[in-house]
Amino acid sequence: MEYFTNGTDDGEYIRILGNFFAKSDEWFQLTEQERHLDSCLSFAKRRKHLVFTSLSSCLFRKIPRLGKYDLSPYSICTGTKSKDDITWLFGPLDPNATIIDGVAVASPIRTICDLARADTPESLLVSINHCLFFGLFSKKEFLAYLKLRLGIHKGKLLTTLLEFASAKCESALETIAWLTIYKGKFEMPQQQVQIRDTKGLIGRVDMLWEFHNRKVVLELDGYVKYRSHDSDAVIKEKIREDRLRAQGYEVIRIIWREVKSGELLQILSEKKIPTRRYFGTKFPN
Numbered sequence: 001m002e003y004f005t006n007g008t009d010d011g012e013y014i015r016i017l018g019n020f021f022a023k024s025d026e027w028f029q030l031t032e033q034e035r036h037l038d039s040c041l042s043f044a045k046r047r048k049h050l051v052f053t054s055l056s057s058c059l060f061r062k063i064p065r066l067g068k069y070d071l072s073p074y075s076i077c078t079g080t081k082s083k084d085d086i087t088w089l090f091g092p093l094d095p096n097a098t099i100i101d102g103v104a105v106a107s108p109i110r111t112i113c114d115l116a117r118a119d120t121p122e123s124l125l126v127s128i129n130h131c132l133f134f135g136l137f138s139k140k141e142f143l144a145y146l147k148l149r150l151g152i153h154k155g156k157l158l159t160t161l162l163e164f165a166s167a168k169c170e171s172a173l174e175t176i177a178w179l180t181i182y183k184g185k186f187e188m189p190q191q192q193v194q195i196r197d198t199k200g201l202i203g204r205v206d207m208l209w210e211f212h213n214r215k216v217v218l219e220l221d222g223y224v225k226y227r228s229h230d231s232d233a234v235i236k237e238k239i240r241e242d243r244l245r246a247q248g249y250e251v252i253r254i255i256w257r258e259v260k261s262g263e264l265l266q267i268l269s270e271k272k273i274p275t276r277r278y279f280g281t282k283f284p285n
Contacts, residue, residue: 125164133168174191176259187273191207202247205219
């Protein structure tokens with residue numbers, strides 16, 4: 001066991017190395033996320049004043065990220081880098097920490113700041129948009145925290161990402177699609193628009209362009225919808241789409257694969273979605 005400080009006001013950190021978790025065959029049948037949470041709970045019982053941060057906080061709070069949680073259940077540390085490790089603060093409590101399942105978990109804003117040490121800008125934007133959509137913090141609150149705790153220079157990446165952040169992106173797919181559209185230099189669509197006909201509300205569409213007397217709807221279908229095998233949901237979706245088309249809307253349906261492969265940009269070009277003249281801020285690499 002090794003203790004050290006990181007030279008900030010955040011307090012003392014603890015590093016514990018060694019495989020303490022070879023419990024039984026059942027342990028190895030758990031997912032990486034389940035192992036991680038189980039490890040956190042085990043250590044929380046031993047040390048009541050631990051405040052879990054970074055990926056641990058993300059899992060407890062169900063804040064989405066891109067990619068896999070490549071976590072080693074036997075390697076736990078913090079410090080300046082926490083890319084593939086469980087992370088916690090050992091020392092003064094985060095004043096905004098929350099008790100979740102008996103574990104003290106860092107505030108959502110602190111969690112995003114911790115993730116910024118290792119996550120890609122795209123993954124960070126997914127996490128930020130989730131927090132904004134569910135009201136875990138506002139842009140104003142986040143900017144105030146960055147100014148107070150990190151300063152202008154260290155908070156530059158997160159400050160720039162807030163320019164791209166949207167409380168109307170309710171899923172990782174919507175965030176990445178929106179970002180793909182931005183990078184593709186197309187006109188940015190309206191988001192989460194409610195559409196009605198004579199029968200009442202048809203529904204809320206993910207994205208909408210209106211130009212040259214055309215109305216083009218982009219609907220984004222994630223993994224859950226396609227894996228649920230819910231025939232009623234598919235029928236309702238077809239009825240909804242028919243009502244949209246009856247009102248003159250062109251409907252594009254997109255799945256993850258088509259966004260990641262670049263097919264989305266090709267489809268938008270074929271649909272003659274207008275491009276914009278002003279390209280705006282460059283998204284961070």
